[in-house]
Amino acid sequence: MSDFIRMSAAEVARGVNGAAFSASDVTDAVLAHVDAVDDRIGSYLTRLHDLARETARNVDARVKNGEKLPLAGVPVAVKDNMCLTGTRTTCGSKILENWISPYTGTAVQRILNAGGIPVGKANMDEFAMGSSCENSALGETRNPYDLDRVPGGSSGGSAAAVAAYEAAIGMGSDTGGSIREPAAFCNIVGFKPTYGRISRYGLIAFASSLDQIGPLTRTVEDAALAYEAMAGHDPMDSTSIDRQVEAASTALRTDLKGVRVGIVKEFVTENLGPEIHALYQQTYAELEKLGAELVDVSLPTADYGLATYYLIAPAECSSNLARFDGVRYGMRIEGADVGQMYEKTRAAGFGPEVKRRILIGTYALSSGYYDAYYVKAQKARTLFSQDFKRAFESCDLIASPAASSPAFRFKSKSDPYSMYMMDYYTIPMSLAGLPALSVPCGWVDGMPMGLQLAAPLFEEARLLGAAHAYEQATHHARRHEPKMLEVAS
Amino acid sequence: MSSAETKIDIRYVAKLARIELTDEEVATFGAQLGDLLGHVNVLSELDTASVAATAQVVESRNVEREDAAGQCLDRETVLSMAPQRQGSFFRVPRIIAEEG
Incomplete structure (x- = not known):
């Protein structure tokens, strides 16, 4: 069957x-x-x-x-x-x-x-x-x-x-x-x-x-x-x-x-093209037809999401992925000393996107840049929680x-x-x-x-x-x- | 904000991150990371002077447990995953250079 x-x-x-x-x-x-x-x-x-x-x-x-x-x-x-x-x-x-x-x-x-x-x-x-x-x-x-x-x-x-x-x-x-x-x-x-x-x-x-x-x-x-x-x-x-x-x-x-459903005014769909825009207008209308009340809400920080995320996530990944060093598990490429072994192992073991993110995260956490990038992003992150809290007061x-x-x-x-x-x-x-x-x-x-x-x-x-x-x-x-x-x- | 202004010493960052890069990677990643930093620099527009940095998104207190030995993986299982071992140790290349 x-x-x-x-x-x-x-x-x-x-x-x-x-x-x-x-x-x-x-x-x-x-x-x-x-x-x-x-x-x-x-x-x-x-x-x-x-x-x-x-x-x-x-x-x-x-x-x-x-x-x-x-x-x-x-x-x-x-x-x-x-x-x-x-x-x-x-x-x-x-x-x-x-x-x-x-x-x-x-x-x-x-x-x-x-x-x-x-x-x-x-x-x-x-x-x-x-x-x-x-x-x-x-x-x-x-x-x-x-x-x-x-x-x-x-x-x-x-x-x-x-x-x-x-x-x-x-x-x-x-x-x-x-x-x-x-x-x-x-x-x-x-x-x-x-x-x-x-x-x-x-x-x-x-x-x-x-x-x-x-x-x-x-x-x-x-x-x-x-x-x-x-x-x-x-x-x-x-x-x-x-x-x-x-x-x-x-x-x-x-x-x-x-049910009050919030539509985020900063999430404009017009720039996604006419077909996609029309689809989401239809989708929101379907929600309304089911009895939902559509309300406009605002997430003023919406456009800063990617910037915030692409500091916090790489920073944490650079720290988390430090464990892949060829010592306890996974691949190892031999080197003359332990430092060279780490560097060769990680060069051969990680692909380009992972390397990119480890590098950006390492940079964002490095001396002299920590406050400007990582702490700034964690503060911006607080604004997201506050924005959502405010938005959910009306939806x-x-x-x-x-x-x-x-x-x-x-x-x-x-x-x-x-x-x-x-x-x-x-x-x-x-x-x-x-x-x-x-x-x-x-x-x-x-x-x-x-x-x-x-x-x-x-x-x-x-x-x-x-x-x-x-x-x-x-x-x-x-x-x-x-x-x-x-x-x- | 323009992306071209942000210059990263990519070799220095790679050294900190313990990743050996080829010359080609230095060029590519250097340009891409400069570009990305240009994008994330928009955060400077946000006024965060009176905002606390997020430590956690869901409130929670210090999480502790009894200071008592629990079950864990046995030594043989753990060592069997290592690329190189010597008896009950992980084996690594030389760490300290010989005195010359």
Whole structure:
């Protein structure tokens, strides 16, 4: 039954828990599908056939013993910056090309505890730095809707896997938009919870004050289920929040009556071109039709987001990536002394984007520039939190585009800054730590676009509830199937 | 703000970052980083005189745990990941030059 591959996570779990079919049935179907399509898409850097089958047998045994598992038998793509015992965890980098995780991270473990099946480790921009997956040193991932275009990034492998039915849940990480942008590019839902909601223990760090794990799924309901499985306090991550996680899957709404949706006046869509502008005007009208009240809000600092982010994130990355020095793990290139060994190892192990960011971060933190760059950016960051706080006094959610264009063609962004611009709409929420998601909202040039919704800190249930109402009323995602699957079937 | 004005001593920064660069990389990264710094210099337009720097986006207090030994990876597992080891040590090239 190849229908298994098209099932949502909720449908799979219901079927497995109700003994209509087994986790092994679903896993076999998904693995066969991955083998049939992934040579062309490239979602996975490592396929986990044996582990997936073994996990499925365990899930079937647990269900037989009477356990009800919220993600029973659900196929999951794990971004390759997350540790899973015994699997290669590369971060898309040559420096970790052959590194095997000696432990399993908390979020991954919670997905496994809930009955999820790890299908493979998904491709990504090297160390999660990028918006297209083109910065992966280990493989190319193509957009299932047009193989000549990028899937987005950095969680592009997870996004492509979910879009092409190679998994029902993709685990992603988002630092400045790395879940939301690829979700928009691949016609799926991508959800970044409040900073600290999901433990980052076992997530290889990029920019620790921004990094957040979240799910990529084909439905909002699945995003809620995956979120509930992963969220909650973890003593292994000192930034993890010790606060009750509100149920999200039971808060899904069918209308937006009484919801005030803020439209940010600085986020003008006119300059994105007439087609995209029209699409978002239509999207906001659809929200209104569902009962939402549209209100104008202002984020005066909006245009300073990229500048703030491209100081803070590189500064933190330059510090976090210092650990890759050829001593304890990963690649080593020998040198005459230890200093030369470090320099040669890092020169050979890191790709150009990672080097660029380490250099800019090192510069921003270096003596004489620290106050002018790093401290200035951290002060600007405070303004973002203040702006959002003020904006949320007059609205419950904020709506905007998730990305400024549909998925672009390979090698079309040769200048680094033009790539950074892709995250213009997602960075402000990251700087303020807010929960935000992207949900499909229509098509431009035959490619999908995403609506970004953001909520105040900890209001994940409100956010997912509203996104569900929008998704169920519009069903934009269902209008097209991935092109390459149309040809294959 | 113009980007051309910002000049970085890229070799010095690379030394701090422990990355060996080729001449070609020095040229490319030097230009690209100068360009990027031109973009981030817009922050000087923001008045932040009375603004505190963000330390955290979600309020939290010092996080401590009992000072008690917990489980950790065993030594063999950790050492088996090293590019080079010698017995129970990580092996690295010479650190201090021999006296001449």
